[in-house]
Amino acid sequence: MLTNKLNSGFFQSRTRVTCEKFCKNIVLAGVGSVTLVDDREVTEEALSANFLILPDENLYHGKTLAEVCCDSLKEFNPMVHVSVEKGDISTFGVEFFGKFDAVVISCCSLAKKKLINQKCRKLSKRVAFYTVDCRGSCGEIFVDLKDYKYSKKKLEETVECQLEFPSFEDTISVPWKALPKRVSKLYFAMRVIEQFEDAEGRNPGETSIADLPGVLNLRKELCETNSVNESQIPDALLERLLIGTSEYPPVCAIIGGILGQEVIKAISGKGDPLKNFFFFDAMDGKGLIEDISEPK
Template sequence: MELQLREVSEEALSANFLIPPEESLYKGKTLAELCSDSLKDFNSMVCVSAEKGDISSFSGDFYSKFDVVVVSGCTLTTKKLINENCRRLSKRVAFYSVDCRDSCGEIFVDLQNYKYTKKKLDEAVECELKYPSFEEVIAVPWSKLHRKMSKLFYAMRVIEKFEETHQQMGRSSGEISTADLPAVLNLRKQLCQAQSLRESQVPDALLERLVSGRGEFPPVCAILGGILGQEVIKAISGKGDPLKNFFFFDAFDGKGVIEDVSNSDA
């Protein structure tokens, strides 16, 4: 099931092959409705539907009918809210968030207390991992993270914080642009000082790419989507080592990096 209120934009048309190019076919429909219609043609045996409404207004019980919840392009507040709603349920619901900003991307995973099996030599070994929530992860002091931590982790947190602050002032989500770079750099300075982190760990050039990028970059979306799909299958099947708990990709150097960011109790 898909849930999304966003309408079709030029950026969406250039990045999403599930949207029909003819305006007569997409006019008046949300991205979720259009993607749902296209996905139905891929496999008629699978039920695909689109739900209307503000995702942040849905009660926790709404998520109880799912085994996996994946959110994309959500605000910081919405990510924390949905992740917490999944955690409050009596059943375990896997939570993933994925974001693509131009040539960069991030996947976050929360499988809560997760048991799985993996092969070791000729035997199946039972394993268990404990995942922190998204809110717990972003509360981890930067000074406690390892020295070679992905710079994208810090940069994405700066951008999230900037957007959250400006949304509280009445600005719409996704409106960040190159004109905001000076303010973003100033926020970077404030956060680095508060977190006892050198500003060089959050390079100007990286932040500039994140704020100046227009929409999603299809090749990066494809890479993130492929990895995310594999992880969802692992979570459902309970087989194979799952990702814990961040994956970062930057097309600038073509590298994908896994980072385990956990609180002291995890």
């Protein structure tokens, strides 16, 4: 499927459960290289949830999460070059990201998502950019492929297609009242939580049900500003996102699998890509694709 794209390089920041599923999938697919960045130490939570960390302290003592995951991924496919880069990705220069064909970041702040996406877009070459987040039973993928050309089968013919993707910052700046009425409620809810964490100076996932009053106040402000009814963001959904700060393995498997397929499609240039958000909620078992762009 990858043909001459087997030498593609992938960069992945923050090795949470969803991204571990994704990394396993693309390593097994036989991509050229994968680079991991995550300087956090191995914790009890990571040990219990991360299948790439073996329950032997001698194997992970003194190592970062990225280093431990790197060792395990190499065993899945020795033909793929898996490496680790240390440091804060927000300090990496634009040229650093030019070494890769795809950049995937997870569990990053709102400001960091915007910054890394901007750096990828400044490059003369197209670098596929993805953000992925799972909160409890819900998951989200964002995709930016810039000006993307690809081919797909239509009846008995192969047709050439082209799509223009907006940046993450431009996408979330689209006024809510300009969006279709049936946009996923999860889109709005994730933006509220994201902005709450940003305003409070929290890292992603550093919220709890105790933050619900503040989150509801922010929801009210955002809905009034955007002329959207608060019923678009149900209390129950926000509660689930606040309670579910840890990842739910079945959701991680689904999101990680879809992300792997999308990245491989984007690099190979074959098949319709996801544009530009994907949402999954285990409560109803539905996956939704939402094209959120400035109205033309």
